[in-house]
Amino acid sequence: MGSMNPSIPSKRNSLNALLDQAQTLSSNSIRDEIVSQIHQTGSTVCQDTVRYTDENKMMRSEKLDRILTSKVWGFPIMLALLGIVFWITIAGANVPSAMLADFFGWIEGYLTLAFHALHAPDWLHGVLVLGLYRGLSWVVSVMLPPMAIFFPVFALLENFGYLPRVAFNMDRLFKGAGGHGKQSLTMAMGFGCNAAAIMSTRIIESPRERMMAILTNNFVPCNGRWPTLILLSSLFMATGFAGGAQTLVTASVVMGMVLLGIVVTLAVSWALSKTALKGVPTHYTLELPPYRRPKLWDTILRASIDKSLFVLKRAVIIAAPAGVITWILANIDVGNLSVLEHVVAFLDPFAKALGMDGFILMAFILGLPANEIVLPILLMGYLSTGAMLEVDNLNELKQIFLDHGWTWLTALNMMLFSLLHYPCGTTLVNIYKETKSAKWTFLSFLIPTVIAIGVTFATTQIAHAMGWV
Amino acid sequence: MSQSSIIPLTEGLPGQRIRIHHMTLEGTMRRRLLDLGFVPGSEVKVLQRSPLGDPVAFRVIHTTIALRKEESSQIFGEIIGGEYHESTH
Amino acid sequence: MNPRTNPKHSQKNPFRIALAGNPNTGKSTLFNALTGLRQHTGNWPGKTVIHAEGSYQYDGDAYTVIDLPGTYSLYSNSADEEVARDCIIFEKPDVTVVVLDATAMERNMNLALQVLEMADRVVLCINLMDEAKKKGIYINEKSLSKKLGVPVVKTSARNRDGLDRLQKVIQEMAYGRTKTNPYRIRYSDELEEKISALEESVTSTFGDRLPARWVALRLLDGDQSLIDSLHQRIELHRKEVHNHGVDESLYPVEA
Ligand SMILES: Nc1nc2c(ncn2[C@@H]2O[C@H](COP(=O)(O)OP(=O)(O)O)[C@@H](O)[C@H]2O)c(=O)[nH]1
Ligand SMILES: [Mg+2]
Numbered sequence: 001m002g003s004m005n006p007s008i009p010s011k012r013n014s015l016n017a018l019l020d021q022a023q024t025l026s027s028n029s030i031r032d033e034i035v036s037q038i039h040q041t042g043s044t045v046c047q048d049t050v051r052y053t054d055e056n057k058m059m060r061s062e063k064l065d066r067i068l069t070s071k072v073w074g075f076p077i078m079l080a081l082l083g084i085v086f087w088i089t090i091a092g093a094n095v096p097s098a099m100l101a102d103f104f105g106w107i108e109g110y111l112t113l114a115f116h117a118l119h120a121p122d123w124l125h126g127v128l129v130l131g132l133y134r135g136l137s138w139v140v141s142v143m144l145p146p147m148a149i150f151f152p153v154f155a156l157l158e159n160f161g162y163l164p165r166v167a168f169n170m171d172r173l174f175k176g177a178g179g180h181g182k183q184s185l186t187m188a189m190g191f192g193c194n195a196a197a198i199m200s201t202r203i204i205e206s207p208r209e210r211m212m213a214i215l216t217n218n219f220v221p222c223n224g225r226w227p228t229l230i231l232l233s234s235l236f237m238a239t240g241f242a243g244g245a246q247t248l249v250t251a252s253v254v255m256g257m258v259l260l261g262i263v264v265t266l267a268v269s270w271a272l273s274k275t276a277l278k279g280v281p282t283h284y285t286l287e288l289p290p291y292r293r294p295k296l297w298d299t300i301l302r303a304s305i306d307k308s309l310f311v312l313k314r315a316v317i318i319a320a321p322a323g324v325i326t327w328i329l330a331n332i333d334v335g336n337l338s339v340l341e342h343v344v345a346f347l348d349p350f351a352k353a354l355g356m357d358g359f360i361l362m363a364f365i366l367g368l369p370a371n372e373i374v375l376p377i378l379l380m381g382y383l384s385t386g387a388m389l390e391v392d393n394l395n396e397l398k399q400i401f402l403d404h405g406w407t408w409l410t411a412l413n414m415m416l417f418s419l420l421h422y423p424c425g426t427t428l429v430n431i432y433k434e435t436k437s438a439k440w441t442f443l444s445f446l447i448p449t450v451i452a453i454g455v456t457f458a459t460t461q462i463a464h465a466m467g468w469v
Numbered sequence: 470m471s472q473s474s475i476i477p478l479t480e481g482l483p484g485q486r487i488r489i490h491h492m493t494l495e496g497t498m499r500r501r502l503l504d505l506g507f508v509p510g511s512e513v514k515v516l517q518r519s520p521l522g523d524p525v526a527f528r529v530i531h532t533t534i535a536l537r538k539e540e541s542s543q544i545f546g547e548i549i550g551g552e553y554h555e556s557t558h
Numbered sequence: 559m560n561p562r563t564n565p566k567h568s569q570k571n572p573f574r575i576a577l578a579g580n581p582n583t584g585k586s587t588l589f590n591a592l593t594g595l596r597q598h599t600g601n602w603p604g605k606t607v608i609h610a611e612g613s614y615q616y617d618g619d620a621y622t623v624i625d626l627p628g629t630y631s632l633y634s635n636s637a638d639e640e641v642a643r644d645c646i647i648f649e650k651p652d653v654t655v656v657v658l659d660a661t662a663m664e665r666n667m668n669l670a671l672q673v674l675e676m677a678d679r680v681v682l683c684i685n686l687m688d689e690a691k692k693k694g695i696y697i698n699e700k701s702l703s704k705k706l707g708v709p710v711v712k713t714s715a716r717n718r719d720g721l722d723r724l725q726k727v728i729q730e731m732a733y734g735r736t737k738t739n740p741y742r743i744r745y746s747d748e749l750e751e752k753i754s755a756l757e758e759s760v761t762s763t764f765g766d767r768l769p770a771r772w773v774a775l776r777l778l779d780g781d782q783s784l785i786d787s788l789h790q791r792i793e794l795h796r797k798e799v800h801n802h803g804v805d806e807s808l809y810p811v812e813a
């Protein structure tokens with residue numbers, strides 16, 4: 001090597017010589033001298049070129065912080081804002097969801113007519129319309145409206161500058177759990193998408209605390225799980241309430257789920273910091289930038305369009321084939337039961353112990369690639385069995401669940417399982433990419449799964465023992 | 470106000486202004502704090518504690534930076550003025 | 559450095575523009591405004607964790623914009639600061655735009671001065687001018703430009719104010735038509751002596767491929783992560799030479 005190219009070793013040697021020389025010249029005081037010299041220069045330059053005419057206006061954010069992060073109001077305001085965001089989402093999404101479902105049902109009628117007119121075989125109609133088309137229209141009508149409302153509202157808060165204040169308020173809790181103060185920022189990203197949030201954990205420099213943030217991010221419900229939480233709580237948890245009260249109760253239940261997710265995050269972080277991820281919290285600083293008034297329509301349009309496209313894309317890529325597969329499985333018979341029914345019957349005993357049924361568990365398993373498709377798969381599973389009733393009305397939805405023996409406990413368990421279970425496939429892939437470790441990726445699958453099973457099992461047993469169901 | 474006594478930032482009360490004297494932190498964190506403006510000779514204002522008591526927000530060269538007590542207890546300075554105010558009102 | 563052969567810069571050989579700056583100064587907003595892409599923006603430090611590239615056309619030329627993660631400094635040795643530093647020093651963008659927050663000039667100046675120490679083709683972009691106006695802050699950009707020896711442009715990226723002028727200034731600099739005289743901080747005599755002593759050795763090792771004064775300063779500062787980067791690049795280069803049998807120049811190495 002050396003003979004072939006003599007210049008490289010010499011470069012390496014001269015670099016080493018250079019480093020030696022630097023070391024002998026260097027001293028500790030040099031570091032501080034450099035920084036303070038830069039600072040002095042900076043402040044002299046600014047003194048001559050920047051003029052502050054109104055100290056009062058400089059203090060606006062500070063005044064607002066005295067309320068938004070105060071001892072008395074900090075937490076109540078945080079909870080209230082969270083509640084308001086959910087309330088707006090749920091109240092706003094009802095009507096457009098129903099309209100979209102109607103619209104897709106109306107189109108489906110024509111599609112069916114067209115298939116008949118063309119003398120298309122029944123199985124083709126089944127695969128394309130009852131499987132694919134329905135799968136898609138479910139995803140779109142149930143998921144799009146809440147997402148198109150939630151994300152713009154969230155983006156407004158984000159652009160206003162509220163997120164760092166949440167991190168500031170919550171820091172003590174994360175420190176107590178042995179985590180990093182910026183873990184709450186990565187959790188906020190998780191509301192949008194856990195897979196993206198895994199990347200955002202890069203803001204945490206300490207590997208130990210970053211791993212903690214990665215392993216627990218899944219306990220924040222992402223856009224694929226909101227619809228499940230919202231739909232089930234509005235159908236089952238807010239019965240007996242009407243109108244505004246119903247929305248309020250639904251929002252409270254969803255918020256309760258989010259708070260539970262936060263509690264679990266803190267608990268798991270704490271447990272990890274005492275076991276697999278031992279260590280002391282590292283240093284960090286948190287900047288609280290000045291509040292800035294967001295550009296209202298710009299932010300709203302951008303957030304809702306970006307998210308809508310995101311949901312649609314995932315729907316097409318994942319929900320469509322999943323819809324087809326579900327339909328096929330439901331229509332290929334082995335013995336006198338379909339393949340789907342065999343699977344469901346196999347899963348049923350275990351699922352029952354968790355207060356759910358075989359269909360639900362199967363939907364979660366098939367939903368591994370993306371949480372968005374859990375609900376559509378479940379519905380298609382249910383629909384494929386009994387008489388094929390037309391669900392072009394969201395009110396008929398509850399009937400399907402009731403027909404399959406659902407109670408409020410089933411709904412609660414499905415919500416808990418959705419909140420706590422393993423991360424979706426994309427998230428797992430990202431976790432592997434970021435940690436480069438099969439072990440940690442597997443743990444990030446295992447920990448939530450065990451917790452989800454444990455919690456639903458306990459809930460079910462307690463509810464039965466107390467005779468609540 | 471106490472006469473030129475050097476206290477850690479942790480002992481500063483909301484509203485007080487403190488001139489930084491020295492830091493006992495080392496390494497990356499020392500550098501980071503210097504970069505943010507916690508430089509000997511510069512002025513810091515204690516803004517307020519977070520609802521659970523820690524961290525505390527400080528005003529330094531026109532920006533707001535929150536520090537946990539692990540760090541702020543290693544930054545020392547002298548109180549140069551400012552009115553103490555209860556942070557909750 | 560970087561002699562460009564063809565005058566017009568096509569899609570294949572675009573000018574490279576890096577956006578550096580403190581967190582939350584509007585780099586991604588500016589990036590989006592220039593390229594029409596949708597990088598995540600939001601009012602909290604630390605959103606941009608992934609190095610993003612986009613492109614735009616201006617006056618018949620193609621430009622590639624690099625949205626760097628926000629950093630308070632290039633000297634603290636954290637991972638994102640290394641990314642930003644290595645980009646500026648090793649990849650040598652045609653223009654480095656330092657985006658500053660008009661409402662916190664003093665803090666932002668810290669990073670700007672660091673960049674001025676390591677590169678010649680620098681534009682200072684004072685963003686968030688609308689916020690500064692609201693707060694009664696006035697900035698004399700002419701005087702600033704004269705003091706620091708590089709062009710200064712005021713913008714309000716969210717409202718697309720000042721973008722035209724920024725693009726024009728970038729173009730002028732990319733073509734090498736702007737004479738800059740970046741402000742270099744003068745340290746104590748003792749330190750300056752050491753810098754000069756080391757500068758010679760740096761030049762003999764790296765030629766003019768790296769800014770000698772800056773490298774000398776960083777080595778005196780004991781910047782371990784820079785030392786690692788230098789070692790890495792020599793190794794990388796060794797492998798390349800081994801594979802291809804060419805030894806043109808040690809730097810820049812495409813990262
Ligand atoms: N008022 C105002 N806000 C801006 C401007 N540029 C960016 N912002 C906002 O400042 C915040 C930070 O911007 P971002 O581009 O994410 O900063 P980055 O961290 O430097 O990439 C966002 O909420 C932007 O909407 C501007 O020129 N004026
Ligand atoms: Mg950014």
